[in-house]
Ligand SMILES: Nc1ncnc2c1ncn2[C@@H]1O[C@H](COP(=O)(O)OP(=O)(O)OP(=O)(O)O)[C@@H](O)[C@H]1O
């Protein structure tokens with residue numbers, strides 16, 4: 001479909017006898033947030049690895065705007081338009097927040113084989129990075145090293161770096177993890193606006209956030225998608241209730 | 252004073268001392284000291300090369316003696332054929348340093364490209380072992396190649412020439428080595444501050460993150476490794492000219508180890524780390540080498556102390572840690 005930015009077709013990946021991803025197909029449409037939920041160990045991060053290119057699938061294909069990217073490396077997929085954040089913050093620890101985002105802008109431009117001009121005199125790079133930090137609310141922390149940022153700030157920096165890639169779609173792996181009530185609320189608002197930039201494939205354990213944000217939800221259990229639908233449909237799905245959430249009242 | 256200012260001051264001090272001491276020796280007619288300073292400068296150039304791979308890229312090459320030796324043999328073989336008026340591979344020999352340096356850098360770069368392409372898919376101890384293995388291949392090849400002296404090595408009877416200088420004079424040779432060292436430091440500082448350096452240092456810290464930003468770790472590391480080998484190869488050509496002798500010993504694994512030691516002593520990834528480290532190493536060799544045969548033991552203890560208590564080497568100790576702020 002023309003509106004499918006990202007499409008996964010029959011992805012499978014096993015670790016030994018464990019089928020971590022089992023024949024998964026899903027799409028991410030323009031302007032939507034598609035949430036991927038499922039119990040611990042369901043294979044959400046593995047699926048993210050298959051999409052981002054960190055893991056190679058045993059079977060199946062990944063399509064970005066109608067282009068088969070299954071054979072591309074992680075870096076090539078990022079340049080093709082995948083902007084990801086990691087479940088465990090993955091930053092350049094010795095670089096300041098500003099330089100982390102500048103590096104993302106540099107990666108986006110694809111100009112890393114330049115040997116002469118100092119990055120700290122590259123006003124376009126610096127002001128671009130400052131604008132993005134300001135947008136996620138990290139403006140005042142620009143010159144702080146990533147290693148000493150607070151947990152919440154590191155999560156925001158992850159998002160800022162994904163944003164700097166101006167990707168065709170976002171892949172966010174538990175961006176709210178460990179944020180606390182206030183931080184989660186702010187991030188929900190932020191992600192709601194972010195989906196106008198590009199659609200978001202969102203892995204998240206916080207059900208309140210998921211039901212507030214997601215246009216569609218897919219439920220992953222033992223590597224398989226057992227249901228896809230709107231928040232209301234997922235809430236009402238008896239299979240989801242039985243297999244995933246166990247107790248009825250938690251939905 | 253912030254740590255960046257401190258480091259620049261310290262660098263200026265080191266650069267000044269490395270010039271002032273041989274200048275004094277020249278005025279006082281002490282050629283031995285001038286040659287010692289020249290040796291420090293050339294070793295520092297070799298270590299600046301390694302500092303790109305090890306310091307910026309985190310690639311612990313335990314085989315950089317290979318490039319030192321390659322450069323050395325280029326100088327030796329070119330001089331050998333120039334001296335005897337014979338040809339090698341259809342080319343005449345030459346006693347001009349500039350074409351020798353160019354050839355040394357190209358050859359070292361090509362070999363580093365092959366070694367890097369085959370080793371950079373691995374990391375950690377495997378990378379160390381593969382780079383060591385390639386250097387050992389070079390060592391044994393040179394050892395068993397009788398045309399150019401085999402294990403006896405190859406003398407350079409007349410030091411190669413540089414336009415406008417009398418390279419046979421210690422002071423001229425020092426000026427040349429010092430100028431090349433400064434140029435190499437300039438190149439190092441330039442590429443470290445540029446986008447390439449930003450990418451290379453990021454890959455050392457977190458290759459997965461760099462890849463997720465569209466920066467391919469393999470390509471960047473390979474280019475870094477090639478540049479690294481080229482500069483060390485240049486130093487090899489100059490070292491052969493300084494000692495007017497090249498032998499397989501230049502490719503021995505102990506030499507690779509010494510280059511790493513220089514960088515650790517001086518400060519890994521620091522601009523003047525290689526200069527400080529080379530000065531410490533040569534200083535130890537001269538002062539303690541005269542007193543005891545076991546000077547390497549004492550050097551080892553100092554190294555241990557640095558690794559345990561002063562991870563940033565001499566530069567880190569005096570100027571504090573690096574800040575990539577702004
Ligand atoms: N590299 C690997 N090698 C072997 N098994 C793995 C590997 N990566 C993941 N697994 C296994 O695959 C399954 C799915 O793991 P995955 O990390 O994808 O789950 P998840 O849904 O992201 O869980 P969580 O909610 O805890 O983040 C788990 O059983 C995990 O132990």
Ligand SMILES: [Mg+2]
Pocket residue numbers: 044045046087
């Ligand atoms: Mg996970």
